[in-house]
Amino acid sequence: MREPTFWTLVSLSGGRRHGYALIREVRDASDGRVELKVATLYAVLERLQREGLVAADGDEAVDGRLRRYFRITELGEQAVAAELERMETAARLARIRLGLRSATAQ
Template sequence: MPEIDMREPTFWVLTALASGRRHGYALISETSSLSQGRVNLKATTLYAALERLEKQGLVIADGDERVAGRLRRYFRLTDIGAQRLQQEAARMESNAQQARERLRLRPGTARGVIA
């Protein structure tokens, strides 16, 4: 059975975790930065997503740490999560390539220049 297309917030959460373990606030900040502001997660939304991703085996809780009296819960990408992220990145690249090719061949455009 083929994988379901990944939603953009999930893609950015996994992308943020690809470079190492992160706690919730860092994930919120990094997903916003990586997505150039398109994804702005709330804490409740993030933790619901992380719970779902953990059930799917894509992420795993990776310890807690108390900082300035606040508990930080860390997560990391699993090998399965990294593989799924790689598949999604390849799917997106293929889609973008197809779109660029179609735009290049678009009737009425000079040398692929889009008006």
């Protein structure tokens, strides 16, 4: 799973969000490593909708602008959990190979 997808799903796991809130939250959650542009975000969201990982969750007019909201689906939550497991397994293996102790074992 690519980082923009991962952080988008993680951000949506906190509840429904509109596009600009997602852009801010992804940037903050990734410590600035992922800076989504509007077009990129909506391309990610459209792909995730096709894959059943997110769903549209209504529109709202705010200050004359339409906000499109999205939410994570159960399948999306499962995908994030699987990615976290993959990342944790990779980190454990890397620590072993590098001879590093895990943070919890220190």
